[in-house]
Amino acid sequence: MEKLGKIVAFMSFNNDTREKGFIKRFVHKLIPGGSVAIVDTADTFGFSVMEKMFGIRERKDVSKFLRMKTEVSRYLLHGYFNSGREVDIVVPDNGCLLPEVVASIAGFYEYVVVNIQPVCPWAEDVFKIADILPVFVGEDMLDALDKVYEFVIKENCLTSAVKVVIFSDNMNLLNELNVGIKFDIAGILSGNDRRGNENETEGVVASIVEAVKSVPGGNAAKFGELSSCSIPTVSMTKTITIGMSDNRVHMDLLEVEYKKSVHNKVLDALKRENLEVTSLNLRDAAVNNQIVNTVRSVVAEGGTHGVSLSSSQREGVIQRVVNDIVGYGPLEELMVDKTVSEIMVNGIDRIYIERNGKISLAAGVRFEDEQHLRNVIDRIVAQAGRRVDDAVPLADARLFDGSRVNVVLPPLALNGPVVTIRRFMEHKLGVAQLVNIQSLDNNMASFLRACVELKKNVVISGGTGTGKTTLLNIVSSFIPEDERIVSIEDSAELKLPHEHWVRMEARPANVEGKGAVSIRQLVVNALRMRPDRIVIGECRGGEAFDMLQAMNTGHQGSLSTLHANTPRDALARLETMVLMAGLDLPSIAIREQIVSAVDIVVQIRRMADGARKVVCITEVVGIESGTIQTQDIFVYGNNNHVSTGIVPVFIDEIKYKCKWFDLGVFRDKQAGQVVTEYVIVMLVLLIIGLSAGAVFNTAAIKLWEMYTTYRTGIPGLAP
Numbered sequence: 001m002e003k004l005g006k007i008v009a010f011m012s013f014n015n016d017t018r019e020k021g022f023i024k025r026f027v028h029k030l031i032p033g034g035s036v037a038i039v040d041t042a043d044t045f046g047f048s049v050m051e052k053m054f055g056i057r058e059r060k061d062v063s064k065f066l067r068m069k070t071e072v073s074r075y076l077l078h079g080y081f082n083s084g085r086e087v088d089i090v091v092p093d094n095g096c097l098l099p100e101v102v103a104s105i106a107g108f109y110e111y112v113v114v115n116i117q118p119v120c121p122w123a124e125d126v127f128k129i130a131d132i133l134p135v136f137v138g139e140d141m142l143d144a145l146d147k148v149y150e151f152v153i154k155e156n157c158l159t160s161a162v163k164v165v166i167f168s169d170n171m172n173l174l175n176e177l178n179v180g181i182k183f184d185i186a187g188i189l190s191g192n193d194r195r196g197n198e199n200e201t202e203g204v205v206a207s208i209v210e211a212v213k214s215v216p217g218g219n220a221a222k223f224g225e226l227s228s229c230s231i232p233t234v235s236m237t238k239t240i241t242i243g244m245s246d247n248r249v250h251m252d253l254l255e256v257e258y259k260k261s262v263h264n265k266v267l268d269a270l271k272r273e274n275l276e277v278t279s280l281n282l283r284d285a286a287v288n289n290q291i292v293n294t295v296r297s298v299v300a301e302g303g304t305h306g307v308s309l310s311s312s313q314r315e316g317v318i319q320r321v322v323n324d325i326v327g328y329g330p331l332e333e334l335m336v337d338k339t340v341s342e343i344m345v346n347g348i349d350r351i352y353i354e355r356n357g358k359i360s361l362a363a364g365v366r367f368e369d370e371q372h373l374r375n376v377i378d379r380i381v382a383q384a385g386r387r388v389d390d391a392v393p394l395a396d397a398r399l400f401d402g403s404r405v406n407v408v409l410p411p412l413a414l415n416g417p418v419v420t421i422r423r424f425m426e427h428k429l430g431v432a433q434l435v436n437i438q439s440l441d442n443n444m445a446s447f448l449r450a451c452v453e454l455k456k457n458v459v460i461s462g463g464t465g466t467g468k469t470t471l472l473n474i475v476s477s478f479i480p481e482d483e484r485i486v487s488i489e490d491s492a493e494l495k496l497p498h499e500h501w502v503r504m505e506a507r508p509a510n511v512e513g514k515g516a517v518s519i520r521q522l523v524v525n526a527l528r529m530r531p532d533r534i535v536i537g538e539c540r541g542g543e544a545f546d547m548l549q550a551m552n553t554g555h556q557g558s559l560s561t562l563h564a565n566t567p568r569d570a571l572a573r574l575e576t577m578v579l580m581a582g583l584d585l586p587s588i589a590i591r592e593q594i595v596s597a598v599d600i601v602v603q604i605r606r607m608a609d610g611a612r613k614v615v616c617i618t619e620v621v622g623i624e625s626g627t628i629q630t631q632d633i634f635v636y637g638n639n640n641h642v643s644t645g646i647v648p649v650f651i652d653e654i655k656y657k658c659k660w661f662d663l664g665v666f667r668d669k670q671a672g673q674v675v676t677e678y679v680i681v682m683l684v685l686l687i688i689g690l691s692a693g694a695v696f697n698t699a700a701i702k703l704w705e706m707y708t709t710y711r712t713g714i715p716g717l718a719p
Contacts, residue, residue, distance in 0.1 A: 005106045006217035009114045009130035013137045013144045022165070022201060027087065027113060029209040034110025039090045039102055103129055111212070124151065131215045133161050134186065134208050139168040142181070149182050159183055161215070163208050259317045265298045266321060291322050329376040330365050342465070345419035348373050357610020373417050377407055396491060396508065404491045428495045431474050439467070440614040441641040443665035444634050447617065448602070450658045452478035454650065455557030456599035461570035466604045467612040468561040469493050469537065476559055479533055486529050488522045489537030502529065519543045523550065536560040542581030544574055551597035567601040567618035571628050574598070588626055595623045614641070619648050
């Protein structure tokens with residue numbers, strides 16, 4: 001390598017956002033002296049900011065480059081990294097091969113600026129090849145400089161290469177500490193003003209720029225280039241370890257190139273057949289067969305650059321090409337897995353799934369690059385008639401199987417495109433299945449059925465992923481067949497068995513910001529549709545007011561869900577959502593509306609082991625002194641669902657209108673046994689207490705409350 005650029009490695013022992021501004025000023029000062037490569041190890045700067053500041057149109061992604069090439073030569077490196085621009089931003093492969101990357105690109109730029117964290121495993125290697133090492137340190141972290149000094153001496157580096165920048169409000173600190181610091185101090189930046197003093201910052205930047213220009217450079221020669229680093233290569237495949245020590249992913253690069261070649265030729269063949277790829281549906285068997293046949297034809301014609309793969313590898317490539325063209329790419333195998341309830345894509349190589357309430361990394365599932373992921377996202381949202389791009393970086397969609405999809409794109413998502421897919425069972429659960437998996441017991445199920453038949457208004461409360469929609473489906477199934485149901489959802493998820501069922505779904509605004517139809521508008525419209533029941537998938541805003549109005553004006557038996565952790569929190573959140581409607585109502589008026597409208601709150605929770613449990617069925621009984629009064633009918637405690645022994649205020653309605661209902665459910669076996677024990681124990685205590693006095697009796701009652709809480713999980717149970 002004839003010429004090596006100078007490497008400037010900024011090391012930070014201080015967590016301060018002003019470091020970004022400092023480095024950007026530094027780069028601006030360097031630009032007149034030649035081209036600059038910024039190696040951003042953790043998107044510290046933010047690509048969108050760099051794009052605007054320096055006119056950068058693309059990142060130089062090292063992992064993408066390595067996956068594209070079967071050989072890494074100086075010629076290929078020069079072609080990829082030497083863009084001719086003043087500034088390039090280089091994204092290393094999560095730190096993998098970072099020293100080699102820095103050493104290699106030093107031959108194509110006048111300056112290479114790296115930001116490193118001292119805790120990173122490759123920090124020391126970058127330290128060795130840096131020509132200048134500015135160190136950011138807070139006043140409370142000055143001890144860290146001693147460790148830096150020890151390393152410099154050990155590796156025979158020049159102490160003059162280290163330039164210390166201290167963040168401190170004490171401008172006299174320089175005089176106080178200069179004796180104890182063994183490096184040159186470039187300056188002190190005030191910590192009071194988040195932007196820092198302009199002249200102060202400019203002076204420190206100028207001193208470091210002058211130091212960079214004065215050093216001879218060439219330290220990059222101490223480390224091997226990327227073209228000569230150890231990357232295992234065999235005759236047919238080339239494997240590169242991508243990422244850090246955990247969850248390493250191995251990519252067969254030649255197989256990837258083979259797949260891309262087949263993919264492109266298949267697309268050309270489909271165009272000749274006048275097939276529009278975006279309109280194809282993998283679930284259509286005829287389309288699937290046609291695509292598979294086209295792929296096999298392309299492979300048979302031999303457009304694969306002479307690559308020889310085994311039959312199993314070839315079949316795998318064929319299936320992946322089909323998935324990429326008309327399916328969901330690498331996510332396809334997860335979509336067909338019935339045990340997967342949630343798919344969470346946190347970038348190209350971090351894909352998590354949920355099974356049985358437990359989240360884990362999907363081993364071996366990844367996208368080739370960000371563009372591969374974006375292609376799959378475009379296909380998903382196109383099926384729903386939606387659009388997502390840099391102008392509209394957020395999108396919600398629904399797949400053909402009813403799965404709910406949320407997409408977030410950069411720059412809002414800092415880790416790359418993020419996709420969350422909530423999947424639903426093809427065969428919905430029934431109440432019997434919930435009883436079998438102990439989400440609730442038969443007594444609870446019977447009581448909820450009675451509430452629905454008596455047209456009590458029920459609100460199901462719980463956190464995210466607790467199974468609110470599933471329980472709403474089951475409770476809604478208790479609605480008599482001869483009643484007209486109108487359901488309103490933000491994203492259609494309900495699956496009711498009723499024939500007389502009208503479904504409505506809210507619509508977001510289009511690209512021009514027009515055409516949005518909110519849940520609140522649909523609730524108001526539903527009142528004109530002669531509904532016997534109104535089912536709202538989830539209340540999350542001002543529609544709560546219209547729902548309460550409907551419940552209070554003759555539309556009894558309405559059902560809905562909302563996010564809350566306890567029944568009392570649910571009522572408080574309902575009050576807050578009514579205020580979101582923009583109505584200036586006093587709190588007491590809203591609470592009276594809630595008490596008049598809501599009869600039952602069902603609380604569901606996801607436990608530590610992933611199981612979903614109905615933990616409480618609570619009745620709203622009235623309001624006293626401005627506070628809503630409630631009483632628990634059923635609770636979950638000590639791994640059991642039990643009755644509290646309290647009967648609902650509408651017990652007479654249950655007696656005369658639900659003849660099938662067993663009133664004994666309000667005294668289940670365990671609670672009944674405890675009550676029997678209570679009577680026996682209290683008789684004994686009464687006899688003893690006649691001679692012991694009132695103090696003994698008070699203590700006995702307290703002990704009894706502690707005992708019943710232990711036995712049933714119900715605080716202070718009384719007959």
